[in-house]
Amino acid sequence: MATTSISVDETPRLRNLLMLADDALILGHRLSEWTGHAPTLEEELALTNIALDLIGQARALYQATGLDEDALAYLRDPNRFRNTLIAELPNGDFAFTIVRLFLVSTASDLYWRATVASDDPDLAAIAAKAEKETAYHVRHAADWLVRLGDGTDESHRRAQTALNALWPFTGELAGRPAWLRAVAPVLARATLTQPADGWMQSGGRDGRHTEHLGHLLAEMQILPRTYPGATW
Amino acid sequence: MADPEIPVLTIEDLGILRDVRLDGDTVEVTITPTYSGCPAMNVITWEIEAALALAGFSSVRVSSVLSPAWTTAWMSEDGKRKLRAYGIAPPNPTAPPTCPQCNSAMTELISAFGSTSCKALHRCLSCREPFDAFKCH
Numbered sequence: 428m429a430t431t432s433i434s435v436d437e438t439p440r441l442r443n444l445l446m447l448a449d450d451a452l453i454l455g456h457r458l459s460e461w462t463g464h465a466p467t468l469e470e471e472l473a474l475t476n477i478a479l480d481l482i483g484q485a486r487a488l489y490q491a492t493g494l495d496e497d498a499l500a501y502l503r504d505p506n507r508f509r510n511t512l513i514a515e516l517p518n519g520d521f522a523f524t525i526v527r528l529f530l531v532s533t534a535s536d537l538y539w540r541a542t543v544a545s546d547d548p549d550l551a552a553i554a555a556k557a558e559k560e561t562a563y564h565v566r567h568a569a570d571w572l573v574r575l576g577d578g579t580d581e582s583h584r585r586a587q588t589a590l591n592a593l594w595p596f597t598g599e600l601a602g603r604p605a606w607l608r609a610v611a612p613v614l615a616r617a618t619l620t621q622p623a624d625g626w627m628q629s630g631g632r633d634g635r636h637t638e639h640l641g642h643l644l645a646e647m648q649i650l651p652r653t654y655p656g657a658t659w
Numbered sequence: 660m661a662d663p664e665i666p667v668l669t670i671e672d673l674g675i676l677r678d679v680r681l682d683g684d685t686v687e688v689t690i691t692p693t694y695s696g697c698p699a700m701n702v703i704t705w706e707i708e709a710a711l712a713l714a715g716f717s718s719v720r721v722s723s724v725l726s727p728a729w730t731t732a733w734m735s736e737d738g739k740r741k742l743r744a745y746g747i748a749p750p751n752p753t754a755p756p757t758c759p760q761c762n763s764a765m766t767e768l769i770s771a772f773g774s775t776s777c778k779a780l781h782r783c784l785s786c787r788e789p790f791d792a793f794k795c796h
Contacts, residue, residue, distance in 0.1 A: 455696075469780065473772035480776065483696025487725065552726035556695050559728075559796055563771055 433502045440547070441492055442509065445499070446632060448488035449510035452500060453640070454531060455481030456647055457518055466521055473567055477528070480560040484553065491549040501651040505641050506634040513596035515631070515640045522575055522585035527593055529568035533609050534600040536561045541602075569613045576617025583618065590614070591622050598627025660710060663702045664775050667745040670703060674733025677724065685718040686711050691729045693796070694776035731796045748781065748792035756792040758783035766790075 435441065458478035465471035489496035513531060518524045539561055542554035575586040600606055614621050630636065651657060662668045662675070670676045670690070678689040688707055692700045704721045711719045731750035739749035748756030757764050763785035771794070773780040778791040 469770040469772075472774070472780075473770055476772040476776055479696035479698070480694060481696070483692075483694065487695060548726065552728065553695075555728035556692075556725065560695060563794075567771060 431502075432504045432507075433498055434507055435494065435499070435503070444488050444492050444550075446509040448485045448492075448499070449508045450514050450531075450535075451481045451488065452485035453508070453510045453643065454514040454528075455479070455485060456643060457514065457516075458524075458528070460518055461524070474524070477564050477567065480564070484557050484560070487553045487556075491553065497651065501648045505636050505644055508631075508634065508636065508640060508644070510631055510640075511596070511599040512628050512631040512637055513593065513599065515637060515643060516593075516596065517639055519589065520585055522582065523589040523592070525568055525571045525575060526586060526589040528564065529572045529613070530593060530597055530610065531600070532561055532564040532568055533613075534602060534606050536565045537602050537605050537609065572613060572619075573617045576614070576619040586617065587619055590619055594622040594624075595626060596628045598624075599629055599631055660703075660706060663699050663706070665742070665745070665747065667741045668738050672735050672738030672741065674729060674735075675703065685720055686716045688719065688721045690721060690723055691727075692723055692725070693729050697776050699775070729796070731793065734793075742793060746790060747778065748790060750793040750795045752795045756781055756790075758786060758788065759790050760788045761786040 435445070437445070455478045458474050458481065461471065461474040461478075463471075465474055485500070486496055489499045492499065511531075513527060516523075516527065518527075536558070539554045539558040542550055543558060545551040545554060572586065575582040577583070578586075597603070597606075611621060660670050660676075662670055662673055665673075673693070675690050675693065676688070677691050678687075680687050688711075690700070690703065690707070700723070704723075707721050708719050731752075734750060742749040743759050746759045748759050755764075755768075756766055758766055761783060763783055765784040766781050767784060769780040769782050769789065771779045773791050777794055777796065779794050780789060781792050782789045
């Protein structure tokens with residue numbers, strides 16, 4: 428029943444594109460899971476719009492590989508995905524979703540701004556679009572983070588719990604020194620305590636994922652794998 | 660050709676349509692996507708193909724170029740006027756939007772994410788009507 432999985436012969440450029448595309452696709456998928464469940468209608472629109480931006484970026488990045496974007500998204504097994512572990516973690520409560528979005532989008536924002544000047548014309552073009560969109564993601568997440576952290580006792584507790592749980596997954600984020608400088612002032616405004624750097628989770632870039640990615644991909648891939656060649 | 664979500668604007672008004680040329684028997688159309696995940700881009704592609712087929716061109720190639728990146732700076736002044744008349748505040752990098760209904764400058768942002776990727780939701784503090792505003796991009 429299930430279509431045969433594919434594997435990809437990876438050049439360094441291809442590996443880099445897959446890392447970026449998988450980051451965007453997996454986080455986009457997680458955010459899309461809020462559809463129908465967000466706390467308010469405005470937040471429903473915000474989270475799904477952000478998800479759509481990310482999925483659009485993923486498509487552009489997969490297309491830049493020159494390979495079939497659908498095959499890359501739907502026919503690879505978890506051990507072939509190259510996203511960071513932080514992207515695949517379940518959404519948790521609203522605080523966890525916001526803290527994760529803030530931590531990840533801050534890193535993406537720095538990366539895309541630097542990549543506008545890339546020698547790779549495809550990557551530079553994608554960066555020029557992604558940079559503008561990611562700026563909105565960071566602002567949305569940061570505004571909420573401050574509201575939750577500097578909010579009620581409950582919202583503060585949930586935000587701090589989320590931050591503590593997510594911190595060991597931030598070791599995989601690129602450009603960490605600049606990222607720390609960007610993150611610290613927002614955490615301070617949110618009256619949250621920045622956790623100490625301890626042991627860091629890793630493995631996502633090498634295809635060693637948490638137990639969550641398999642479940643995520645099972646949902647995401649079931650239809651195209653069951654009905655090969657299906658179109659809308 | 661009208662934008663599917665904002666039918667008062669054509670894809671030329673929006674700066675989505677970049678080039679049209681005839682290469683032998685094939686019409687080559689170049690478009691540029693607005694937001695990365697904008698689902699209207701698929702519809703626009705199909706509608707271009709359909710419109711050209713109806714006009715008798717059986718061979719059509721629509722290609723999408725990412726560079727130079729689409730920006731609201733490409734929107735025509737005529738396009739901005741049509742947006743206002745339709746009830747959407749046009750993109751304005753220099754000032755917050757004024758109410759398309761009553762023209763008041765006393766407006767507030769409700770959410771940076773509106774009904775489509777390109778719009779934000781605002782509210783007029785004078786006439787109390789909510790309105791969409793085209794985001795600067």
